[in-house]
Amino acid sequence: MSDQYVKVQVEQMKSFGEDAEKEGVDTEEQVPGSSPSASVSPDHPTGTDASSTSLPCKQTGKSRSKPGREDKRHTSDVASQGSVVSSEKNLNRLGYERTLQVKGTGKILQRKSEPNGNYVTIHTSKNIEEMRREEGFKLAKKRRPVTVDTSKAKTSLEALKISIKQLKWKEFPLGRRTACDIYWHGVSFHDNENIVSGQVNKFPGMIEMLRKINLSRAVRTMQELFPEEYDFYPRSWILPEEYQQFTTQIHMVKEKDATVNPTFIVKPDGGSQGDGIYLIRDPSDLKLMTGSQAKQGVVQEYIQKPLLIDKLKFDIRLYVLIKSLEPLEIYIAKEGLTRFCTELYQEPSQKNLSHVFMHLTNYSLNVHSGNFVHSDSQSTGSKRTLSSVLYRLAAKGVDIKRVWSDIIALVIKTVIAVVPELRVYYQADIPPGKPGPTCFQILGFDILLMKNLKPVLLEVNSNPSMRIEHEQEVAPGVFEYVPSPVDEEVKVGVIRDTLRLMDPGHKKPTVPQQRAGGFEQGEEIPMEEETQEKSQDETGTLPSLCLKQVYPKYSKQFNYLRLVERIAALFIRFLGVKGNMRLGPTAFRTFIRTCKLSGSNFTMASVDILYIDITRRWSGATPDSREAGMGLQAFVEAFFYLAVRRFKSLALREQVVSLLELCESQLGPQSGVEERRSLSCSRALPRTVKTQTPCLANPQLSSPAPLRRAASQDYRHQRFKPRSLRANVEN
Numbered sequence: 001m002s003d004q005y006v007k008v009q010v011e012q013m014k015s016f017g018e019d020a021e022k023e024g025v026d027t028e029e030q031v032p033g034s035s036p037s038a039s040v041s042p043d044h045p046t047g048t049d050a051s052s053t054s055l056p057c058k059q060t061g062k063s064r065s066k067p068g069r070e071d072k073r074h075t076s077d078v079a080s081q082g083s084v085v086s087s088e089k090n091l092n093r094l095g096y097e098r099t100l101q102v103k104g105t106g107k108i109l110q111r112k113s114e115p116n117g118n119y120v121t122i123h124t125s126k127n128i129e130e131m132r133r134e135e136g137f138k139l140a141k142k143r144r145p146v147t148v149d150t151s152k153a154k155t156s157l158e159a160l161k162i163s164i165k166q167l168k169w170k171e172f173p174l175g176r177r178t179a180c181d182i183y184w185h186g187v188s189f190h191d192n193e194n195i196v197s198g199q200v201n202k203f204p205g206m207i208e209m210l211r212k213i214n215l216s217r218a219v220r221t222m223q224e225l226f227p228e229e230y231d232f233y234p235r236s237w238i239l240p241e242e243y244q245q246f247t248t249q250i251h252m253v254k255e256k257d258a259t260v261n262p263t264f265i266v267k268p269d270g271g272s273q274g275d276g277i278y279l280i281r282d283p284s285d286l287k288l289m290t291g292s293q294a295k296q297g298v299v300q301e302y303i304q305k306p307l308l309i310d311k312l313k314f315d316i317r318l319y320v321l322i323k324s325l326e327p328l329e330i331y332i333a334k335e336g337l338t339r340f341c342t343e344l345y346q347e348p349s350q351k352n353l354s355h356v357f358m359h360l361t362n363y364s365l366n367v368h369s370g371n372f373v374h375s376d377s378q379s380t381g382s383k384r385t386l387s388s389v390l391y392r393l394a395a396k397g398v399d400i401k402r403v404w405s406d407i408i409a410l411v412i413k414t415v416i417a418v419v420p421e422l423r424v425y426y427q428a429d430i431p432p433g434k435p436g437p438t439c440f441q442i443l444g445f446d447i448l449l450m451k452n453l454k455p456v457l458l459e460v461n462s463n464p465s466m467r468i469e470h471e472q473e474v475a476p477g478v479f480e481y482v483p484s485p486v487d488e489e490v491k492v493g494v495i496r497d498t499l500r501l502m503d504p505g506h507k508k509p510t511v512p513q514q515r516a517g518g519f520e521q522g523e524e525i526p527m528e529e530e531t532q533e534k535s536q537d538e539t540g541t542l543p544s545l546c547l548k549q550v551y552p553k554y555s556k557q558f559n560y561l562r563l564v565e566r567i568a569a570l571f572i573r574f575l576g577v578k579g580n581m582r583l584g585p586t587a588f589r590t591f592i593r594t595c596k597l598s599g600s601n602f603t604m605a606s607v608d609i610l611y612i613d614i615t616r617r618w619s620g621a622t623p624d625s626r627e628a629g630m631g632l633q634a635f636v637e638a639f640f641y642l643a644v645r646r647f648k649s650l651a652l653r654e655q656v657v658s659l660l661e662l663c664e665s666q667l668g669p670q671s672g673v674e675e676r677r678s679l680s681c682s683r684a685l686p687r688t689v690k691t692q693t694p695c696l697a698n699p700q701l702s703s704p705a706p707l708r709r710a711a712s713q714d715y716r717h718q719r720f721k722p723r724s725l726r727a728n729v730e731n
């Protein structure tokens with residue numbers, strides 16, 4: 001048959017049967033001594049489409065964990081979670097078939113390879129479309145299931161098991177000798193050591209970055225550059241180093257206006273679940289020491305007028321997925337939780353300061369109150385879904401679209417604040433060119449709504465609880481873990497959809513071209529896209545994704561904020577040694593020289609003084625001060641100083657942009673971060689620059705941030721000796 005009449009197609013039939021069978025022997029592959037995994041009931045969610053409503057991610061599967069045999073067969077649902085995984089080795093191992101299509105007829109001749117290398121024709125009757133459909137179906141049936149190591153999942157295990165079961169993926173509850181596609185860690189990136197491939201659900205350094213002190217510092221740096229954009233974080237002072245500033249400021253405020261009586265909340269640095277938190281009205285009530293050691297923590301402006309529901313204070317727990325750091329990809333769960341206090345709220349007074357059930361919304365505290373109501377529906381009790389609360393507010397006429405849009409903006413801005421340092425951790429643990437896993441992470445944002453509906457960031461949790469059961473006293477003195485429908489509703493959806501997004505076989509959803517980058521600065525972000533994010537479950541057995549991409553979708557609106565990331569890119573470039581997180585004096589000199597920042601009025605001797613002084617001061621301020629050298633935060637301070645010094649007449653933000661552009665132009669094309677090009681000067685300078693962050697509740701209080709910058713400006717006296725210079729800086 002000539003080419004004119006016959007089109008020869010080589011169909012490489014990627015048979016995954018062999019692999020699938022291999023995967024079936026999972027119990028043998030587990031760590032010796034392992035027992036078969038506990039599995040969960042096969043109940044599937046009924047597929048309520050979250051996208052059909054404004055917010056909630058309905059996941060109606062109420063499956064509970066029951067011990068049983070792992071289902072070893074994988075049906076068509078498995079493959080349809082994403083694109084077909086291709087495996088080169090399978091192509092060659094298994095015989096492939098050739099199909100001959102008779103042009104114009106749709107008929108095909110098909111031949112199959114024999115072991116002796118010949119082909120035999122096996123049928124001629126089907127048309128190519130039918131064949132493709134069938135083969136697609138076969139592939140779907142045989143696609144190797146995604147493997148998940150759950151051995152370190154800890155309290156997430158229950159929700160994770162349900163999610164894996166719903167996805168028909170393969171769980172390895174006791175680990176696996178060979179690599180898994182996904183490693184689910186309960187605490188940190190390092191829960192399993194020596195992972196060289198796959199994906200881990202934690203970023204290196206996230207725990208450290210989100211501790212209260214570090215988060216406050218990161219946000220404060222952004223407040224220095226963008227005071228208005230970062231006014232969602234309460235004024236905070238770092239203890240013990242800013243104790244003096246704190247007391248001085250409070251006394252000044254009170255002296256000015258005796259009627260002002262602000263309240264502050266004191267939080268230990270590494271604390272969680274309300275541990276060690278207390279309210280004060282007078283700086284002298286601060287407990288600064290534990291034994292002979294100074295307590296590390298933050299003291300923060302207390303939001304006195306929160307929004308109340310049923311006269312109770314509540315906060316929002318929002319789940320946020322960082323899918324990737326570079327490029328930055330952020331998803332927000334459309335459904336979250338709200339946690340209610342259990343004592344009617346009153347504005348703080350000396351009398352009620354110690355009433356934790358009135359002022360702290362932590363579940364872990366309020367569950368011990370006699371008034372705690374375990375929720376059996378989503379809209380009542382002490383823990384409710386976010387959507388139920390928003391609907392209730394909407395019914396009262398609240399513009400919940402605005403609230404939701406503000407919440408999304410708060411999340412994106414906060415992530416932008418912590419990303420620079422995360423990048424430093426990331427390159428230290430997973431240096432480019434070294435084999436390693438990629439990372440993603442679910443974070444828990446705690447957000448308070450003020451009475452005026454402004455969202456306020458309280459903290460970000462690197463390990464939000466994913467428990468879906470709670471302890472209950474079933475008889476006097478007898479406690480049992482019982483299912484918590486509200487937790488299950490929300491958390492299983494978040495974990496399952498995170499897995500769906502991280503599916504190694506899943507084709508990246510592309511943001512439609514015309515929408516990429518999203519809305520202009522200041523525009524309200526809609527609650528739902530007009531074009532709904534499509535369910536990635538082609539079989540239709542799973543609900544639409546409850547995670548909504550917000551970045552890069554709205555990057556256009558927020559890119560200009562990514563200035564510190566560009567400073568971090570410079571910092572990383574000069575770190576030199578792989579795995580390093582701190583800049584030595586020589587590397588700092590190299591940075592100054594390469595970027596041509598020294599000259600007759602800023603000598604290399606002054607550069608050394610700058611380095612020594614800033615590094616010395618920061619080494620006392622950071623918990624991991626054992627390491628010598630200049631960390632990112634110290635480098636940022638040095639950079640700000642250099643910017644202020646060089647571009648005197650401008651405002652700080654413009655000064656920093658100008659210095660960045662200068663450095664990047666000296667360094668050539670690879671120096672910036674991915675969005676550098678879109679960070680035009682004009683976008684970076686859209687507003688009047690204020691020198692002080694507006695205070696949420698007490699406008700009289702000024703931020704300690706500009707003090708830090710003012711201090712660093714004293715480096716202008718670069719000819720001073722280090723000692724006297726240091727004294728200047730500390731004042």
Ligand code: ADP
Nearest residue numbers: 234271272273274275301302303360361362459
């Ligand atoms: P933890 O990690 O110990 O839970 P948080 O920072 O979340 O610490 O604070 C615990 C609780 O205290 C919050 O859930 C919230 O109810 C309350 N809270 C924290 N910060 C403030 C604040 N600045 N203003 C008002 N309430 C706050």
